[in-house]
Amino acid sequence: MKLVMLVKKSLILAIVLISSKILMAQAGFDDDVADVAVPVDGGISVILGAAISYGVLKLRKNKDNN
16 A cells, blocks of 8 residues: 555656646747837736725625624
8 A cells, every 4th residue: 555655656747847847848939039018017017006995895784894
């Protein structure tokens, strides 16, 4: 039983390590590709603003209930 668990854990570890190398691969670009400015945050500021607004709304509702 312990041997089976060891084999399963080793197999899962190998799959995770191999897939992480594959997933981190990047496609190559030609030299003639123009550099274009893109937003770095990826929309996280919008999500953060929505979360703050939702938190304020919940706090106001809890304050009104008490």
